Amino acid sequence: MKGYSIRQAIVAGVLIWAAVFLVPELLGIHWGNVLILTLLWAYLCVAWNLTGGMLGQISFGHAAFFGIGAYASTALLIRFGLSPWLGMLAGGAVAVLAAFLVGYIPFRLRLTHLVFALFTMAFDFVLLYLVGGLPFLGDVNGLYLPVGTDPWMFQFADRSYYLYTIAALLTLALFLTVALSRTATGQFWRAIRENEEAAAAVGINLFRMKQAGLAVSAFLTALGGTFYAQYVAFIDPHSVFGLDIAIKLILFTVVGGIGTLLGPVVGAVVLVPLGEVLRTELTGGPGFAGISGLVYGIALIGVILAAPHGLVGSFTGRGRKATVPAEEGESSPGSAAPEKPSVPSGGTLLEVAGLDKRFGGVHAVKDVSFTVEAGEIFGIIGPNGAGKTTVFTMLSGFRQPNNGHIRFLGRPIEGLEPHQVCRAGIARTFQITQTFPGFTVLETVTTAAWASHDRHAADALARRLLQETGLWPRRHILCANLTLAEQRRLEIARALATQPRMLLLDEVMAGLTLTEIQEVVAYVAGLRERGLTVVMIEHVVRVVMNLCQRVLVLDAGEVIALGTPETVSRNPKVIEAYLGRKLAGSSSAPAPAPSV
Amino acid sequence: MITGTLLVQAIVSGLLMGGIYALVALSLALAFGVLRVLNFAHGDLLMVGMYGAVVLHRWLGLHPYWSILVLAVPMLLLGWAMFVGLIRPVQQAGVLVQAQMTLGVSFVIQSAALMIFGADLLNIRTNLEMAVLRVEGVVVSIPLAIGFAVSLLISGVLSWALLGTDAGRRVRATAQDPDMARLCGVDVERTQRWVFALSVALLAGVAGCLMTFTYVVPAAGLQYSVLALLVVMLGGLGDLKGAFLGGLLIGVAEALAGGFLNSAVGPAVIYVLFGLTLLFRPRGLFGRGMEA
Numbered sequence: 001m002k003g004y005s006i007r008q009a010i011v012a013g014v015l016i017w018a019a020v021f022l023v024p025e026l027l028g029i030h031w032g033n034v035l036i037l038t039l040l041w042a043y044l045c046v047a048w049n050l051t052g053g054m055l056g057q058i059s060f061g062h063a064a065f066f067g068i069g070a071y072a073s074t075a076l077l078i079r080f081g082l083s084p085w086l087g088m089l090a091g092g093a094v095a096v097l098a099a100f101l102v103g104y105i106p107f108r109l110r111l112t113h114l115v116f117a118l119f120t121m122a123f124d125f126v127l128l129y130l131v132g133g134l135p136f137l138g139d140v141n142g143l144y145l146p147v148g149t150d151p152w153m154f155q156f157a158d159r160s161y162y163l164y165t166i167a168a169l170l171t172l173a174l175f176l177t178v179a180l181s182r183t184a185t186g187q188f189w190r191a192i193r194e195n196e197e198a199a200a201a202v203g204i205n206l207f208r209m210k211q212a213g214l215a216v217s218a219f220l221t222a223l224g225g226t227f228y229a230q231y232v233a234f235i236d237p238h239s240v241f242g243l244d245i246a247i248k249l250i251l252f253t254v255v256g257g258i259g260t261l262l263g264p265v266v267g268a269v270v271l272v273p274l275g276e277v278l279r280t281e282l283t284g285g286p287g288f289a290g291i292s293g294l295v296y297g298i299a300l301i302g303v304i305l306a307a308p309h310g311l312v313g314s315f316t317g318r319g320r321k322a323t324v325p326a327e328e329g330e331s332s333p334g335s336a337a338p339e340k341p342s343v344p345s346g347g348t349l350l351e352v353a354g355l356d357k358r359f360g361g362v363h364a365v366k367d368v369s370f371t372v373e374a375g376e377i378f379g380i381i382g383p384n385g386a387g388k389t390t391v392f393t394m395l396s397g398f399r400q401p402n403n404g405h406i407r408f409l410g411r412p413i414e415g416l417e418p419h420q421v422c423r424a425g426i427a428r429t430f431q432i433t434q435t436f437p438g439f440t441v442l443e444t445v446t447t448a449a450w451a452s453h454d455r456h457a458a459d460a461l462a463r464r465l466l467q468e469t470g471l472w473p474r475r476h477i478l479c480a481n482l483t484l485a486e487q488r489r490l491e492i493a494r495a496l497a498t499q500p501r502m503l504l505l506d507e508v509m510a511g512l513t514l515t516e517i518q519e520v521v522a523y524v525a526g527l528r529e530r531g532l533t534v535v536m537i538e539h540v541v542r543v544v545m546n547l548c549q550r551v552l553v554l555d556a557g558e559v560i561a562l563g564t565p566e567t568v569s570r571n572p573k574v575i576e577a578y579l580g581r582k583l584a585g586s587s588s589a590p591a592p593a594p595s596v
Numbered sequence: 597m598i599t600g601t602l603l604v605q606a607i608v609s610g611l612l613m614g615g616i617y618a619l620v621a622l623s624l625a626l627a628f629g630v631l632r633v634l635n636f637a638h639g640d641l642l643m644v645g646m647y648g649a650v651v652l653h654r655w656l657g658l659h660p661y662w663s664i665l666v667l668a669v670p671m672l673l674l675g676w677a678m679f680v681g682l683i684r685p686v687q688q689a690g691v692l693v694q695a696q697m698t699l700g701v702s703f704v705i706q707s708a709a710l711m712i713f714g715a716d717l718l719n720i721r722t723n724l725e726m727a728v729l730r731v732e733g734v735v736v737s738i739p740l741a742i743g744f745a746v747s748l749l750i751s752g753v754l755s756w757a758l759l760g761t762d763a764g765r766r767v768r769a770t771a772q773d774p775d776m777a778r779l780c781g782v783d784v785e786r787t788q789r790w791v792f793a794l795s796v797a798l799l800a801g802v803a804g805c806l807m808t809f810t811y812v813v814p815a816a817g818l819q820y821s822v823l824a825l826l827v828v829m830l831g832g833l834g835d836l837k838g839a840f841l842g843g844l845l846i847g848v849a850e851a852l853a854g855g856f857l858n859s860a861v862g863p864a865v866i867y868v869l870f871g872l873t874l875l876f877r878p879r880g881l882f883g884r885g886m887e888a
Binding site for chain 1: 696710864
């Protein structure tokens with residue numbers, strides 16, 4: 001598993017510090033000041049990119065955190081004489097609280113990305129106007145900061161110290177990003193960005209991960225706000241809470257390459273000085289006042305049309321291509337990962353009682369009850385629209401039943417969230433495959449294993465599962481480039497990587513060739529030998545008949561039969577559901593197995 | 597002091613202004629409903645119309661109401677070109693990429709306005725500007741009332757066209773389910789192109805009405821964009837009736853906040869309202885919009 005390249009961060013750091021020492025020397029004070037602003041924007045974009053890029057949550061309201069950092073430290077300085085260095089941390093802390101507040105409901109209720117984006121924007125506007133109405137924060141007139149030469153008060157006689165400060169912040173932010181990308185948390189953020197459903201299904205706590213990502217980003221952004229206030233020595237609501245700040249963060253980052261390590265830096269380094277050149281060098285008259293905005297806008301449009309991954313992303317493929325490591329010898333299948341103790345077969349693993357689900361006027365699942373014994377392969381069949389997948393979504397926590405109980409290992413699990421159900425020991429696959437498109441096969445399975453294991457065990461487990469499912473030779477392929485059959489096998493491997501006691505397979509045979517079906521059948525049969533319990537929805541009836549010990553038949557949301565494949569296939573109701581009343585009635589054949 | 601008359605005054609002015617907002621929001625909601633593109637440059641396009649009215653008045657002495665007719669066609673073409681050149685290529689790229697694209701357009705328009713017209717307030721002096729009607733102590737601004745009427749008229753024609761004509765049915769079919777509409781023989785791309793162009797052309801009407809009593813600055817575009825977004829989210833994305841009612845609601849809320857609160861904090865109320873709606877009624881106040 002690889003995160004962002006540390007080498008890139010080191011190179012960027014060297015270049016930044018080279019610029020810090022060379023630019024003011026060679027180009028003079030004016031360009032020194034431009035460099036300070038450039039590095040500040042680069043820093044803010046790197047911070048924004050943690051949520052916008054890594055986590056995939058586009059915030060339109062990061063100016064709120066910037067403003068909080070600026071105002072908190074300034075108010076503490078002016079009212080209580082607190083050093084801005086400490087005020088900086090206080091501002092960061094307030095920003096973290098604000099991030100929890102802003103993120104709480106959108107993340108808790110799993111509202112869409114657009115709602116999150118607009119909500120952050122509304123939050124920023126509320127602060128903009130609210131601060132403008134608070135006299136102790138200087139209302140709309142803003143606050144002037146005292147000037148002096150006390151470094152402890154963030155005042156430097158030599159202006160180059162401001163440059164060192166922001167360069168240090170930027171360097172730290174870059175290395176922090178690299179470090180985070182290499183932790184499990186960073187990997188989970190990327191998984192969430194790639195596919196939230198699939199991330200939840202492997203046991204990742206979406207809410208907590210998103211809250212954490214937004215909090216880190218808000219904290220860093222607030223530090224930038226404090227720096228800005230100290231550097232400019234004057235703040236008012238529009239200069240720190242203005243929507244244009246939030247928009248420029250998005251703009252620079254998208255132009256540079258969203259989700260890449262250096263994209264945010266490159267975007268700012270290209271556009272900020274360019275805007276400055278256009279503004280100062282070309283200004284014949286006041287007519288050129290707007291030219292930097294014009295160029296920024298055109299740059300954004302051009303990048304979206306011509307290079308959707310941004311300047312950096314376009315040079316490196318997808319920005320962070322999976323590197324193919326030197327061939328590791330085909331070592332023996334890993335055996336490091338210990339299996340969870342399997343429940344002796346015979347005991348009841350899953351109890352479903354009176355399960356009921358309505359969607360508006362549609363009664364999708366009506367009073368469904370059944371039990372699954374440990375160690376069995378349990379089939380769920382039924383015509384299209386019978387409610388099979390709806391039952392699965394309730395078993396796996398993706399939807400809550402309107403009524404009824406689900407007990408797993410004797411513990412009620414209805415009302416649990418998907419990641420909690422996963423951790424309780426139920427893993428699922430998706431009828432319509434849900435991949436992490438930008439992850440490699442190996443990353444996908446390792447990420448799933450990380451959600452419930454320590455790293456070492458996880459890596460070994462991922463390797464073993466990929467070898468078992470025949471995906472090991474394809475481990476460095478991006479998921480988006482897999483065939484359907486491979487995606488289905490990957491879904492199984494990913495689900496198994498969470499080391500479940502029960503596996504829910506939703507039509508894993510659909511769309512596969514006969515040979516591929518036979519491979520999957522053999523594999524699933526093997527899983528049972530190892531003590532895993534399997535519940536499968538399947539349309540390929542022959543598979544169900546061969547593989548399952550018991551079969552549940554649903555029609556129009558109701559249970560119409562439950563029993564061994566033989567008894568079920570002779571049940572007149574089942575034949576009717578599959579073949580229609582007329583045919584079933586006229587057919588006197590003893591056992592027309594409803595296979596097609 | 598909150599008096600009855602003051603309250604009535606705020607509500608009346610708010611409703612009239614809200615009617616104009618409603619048309620801005622209606623056209624934004626229409627475009628979103630049919631294209632699923634949230635146009636952050638909507639207010640900037642409105643601003644283009646406002647500057648257009650100013651130019652027409654300066655060059656030809658045209659009254660802003662007449663400029664509505666003159667501007668409708670160029671605005672239609674502008675919308676057409678924007679769809680073909682910028683929106684169409686990113687239609688498959690997801691709602692946030694499209695939002696970024698329209699943000700870029702917003703930046704370009706705003707900066708171009710600043711370069712061409714400068715940062716000064718521009719307005720048009722008409723004999724209407726200060727005209728008022730007094731009813732029982734409540735002051736009704738005549739240009740505002742006319743703007744309200746024009747907005748109501750345009751919205752009425754629009755809803756008749758959507759409900760009563762074949763073209764309207766094609767538009768509604770595309771909004772409901774583009775794939776299904778395509779299977780039924782609707783030229784979805786053509787419908788979307790026309791709807792987007794129309795949504796921009798409608799802004800000519802708003803621009804003409806606004807310029808009889810207010811002014812334009814380059815920053816106005818973003819303000820109107822945000823306002824329109826707010827109204828559309830309140831009404832429910834893609835819900836046209838909701839957008840209209842949302843417009844009225846925001847107009848009144850703004851007038852009440854402006855009239856009775858510390859004026860600097862006043863606008864915050866609207867954003868709080870907006871945030872709460874997003875959180876608790878993501879399908880809009882009336883619950884009929886699309887999942888955002």
